Amino acid sequence: MKKQTKPKLSERLRTWDAGSFDLTEAIDPDPPVPVTEYDLRAEDLPPLARLGDRQVRGFRRIYPWLAAILAAVLVTILLSAVLDLPPYGAAENPPHNEVMERYVARGLAETGAVNTVSGVILDYRAFDTLGESHVLYTAATAVLVLLLSASGGRDEPPSVRRIMEGDPILRNTARVVVPIVLLFGVYVILNGHLGPGGGFAGGAILGGGLILYVIAFGFEPMEKLISGRVYRRGITAALCFYSGAKCYSFFCGANHLETIFQNGTPGAILSAGLILPLNIAVGLIVALTMYGFYSMFQRGRI
Numbered sequence: 001m002k003k004q005t006k007p008k009l010s011e012r013l014r015t016w017d018a019g020s021f022d023l024t025e026a027i028d029p030d031p032p033v034p035v036t037e038y039d040l041r042a043e044d045l046p047p048l049a050r051l052g053d054r055q056v057r058g059f060r061r062i063y064p065w066l067a068a069i070l071a072a073v074l075v076t077i078l079l080s081a082v083l084d085l086p087p088y089g090a091a092e093n094p095p096h097n098e099v100m101e102r103y104v105a106r107g108l109a110e111t112g113a114v115n116t117v118s119g120v121i122l123d124y125r126a127f128d129t130l131g132e133s134h135v136l137y138t139a140a141t142a143v144l145v146l147l148l149s150a151s152g153g154r155d156e157p158p159s160v161r162r163i164m165e166g167d168p169i170l171r172n173t174a175r176v177v178v179p180i181v182l183l184f185g186v187y188v189i190l191n192g193h194l195g196p197g198g199g200f201a202g203g204a205i206l207g208g209g210l211i212l213y214v215i216a217f218g219f220e221p222m223e224k225l226i227s228g229r230v231y232r233r234g235i236t237a238a239l240c241f242y243s244g245a246k247c248y249s250f251f252c253g254a255n256h257l258e259t260i261f262q263n264g265t266p267g268a269i270l271s272a273g274l275i276l277p278l279n280i281a282v283g284l285i286v287a288l289t290m291y292g293f294y295s296m297f298q299r300g301r302i
Contacts, residue, residue: 112263113193113272121198122275122282126246133242133282136289137235143293147300174216181209189283193272199279203286210291219299226291228302235288238281245274
């Protein structure tokens with residue numbers, strides 16, 4: 001009597017896809033194997049896995065040369081900039097110039113910010129801060145693209161996502177600490193033009209509070225507040241507001257025009273012109289970026 005062989009799992013799955021096979025018979029009960037692990041259709045594979053061997057070999061052959069060329073260009077630009085710098089300590093380049101004196105002597109009158117550091121960062125050199133905010137957004141976007149390419153957009157199983165959610169000490173501690181951390185982060189952001197603090201520091205505190213909440217209670221409750229759509233729209237809105245407001249302010253200032261943003265009374269909460277709303281925008285960007293990085297590295301998506 002000829003021994004009957006058991007069909008392979010791939011053959012049974014193809015039969016089940018055609019609609020003529022019972023799913024309960026397709027998977028062995030011991031050990032249970034998720035169907036998605038054996039689904040090898042091309043449209044379900046990550047983009048990088050769809051490349052042919054010839055494309056992969058060609059990319060690996062070209063990549064070192066492209067990286068070397070890019071590095072050489074960057075090094076040349078940096079060295080040329082360094083060579084154009086004046087000698088340190090020369091008479092025409094004193095260690096303390098008129099720029100610093102202008103910031104200290106007229107910073108309060110021109111920016112309305114009691115905190116001179118915030119006045120410099122968000123008024124005199126606001127374009128630098130705008131670039132830093134875009135760097136955070138670009139970094140988060142790049143990490144998201146790379147992780148989605150590597151994972152194919154699939155979520156991690158719940159057992160992997162939940163790190164320490166079952167710890168009662170952590171959960172009870174988080175119930176007390178998280179509201180305090182979030183409240184302190186908001187205070188640091190709103191107080192940035194009056195004293196130490198600002199958008200970067202307060203946003204980092206808010207981001208840490210959100211991460212602590214997720215570690216203790218999981219991503220499911222947080223998704224009701226910060227979903228992928230809220231994350232993208234929040235960062236985009238903050239960056240657009242920052243860009244539009246400062247472009248308007250610089251245009252008016254360069255042409256000696258009056259603006260709708262008045263400095264107000266120094267020391268008051270509603271003062272310093274655009275510095276307070278810009279601190280809020282920067283804090284939102286930093287907080288969402290920190291939470292986004294943690295979410296992407298932990299489960300592969302926002």
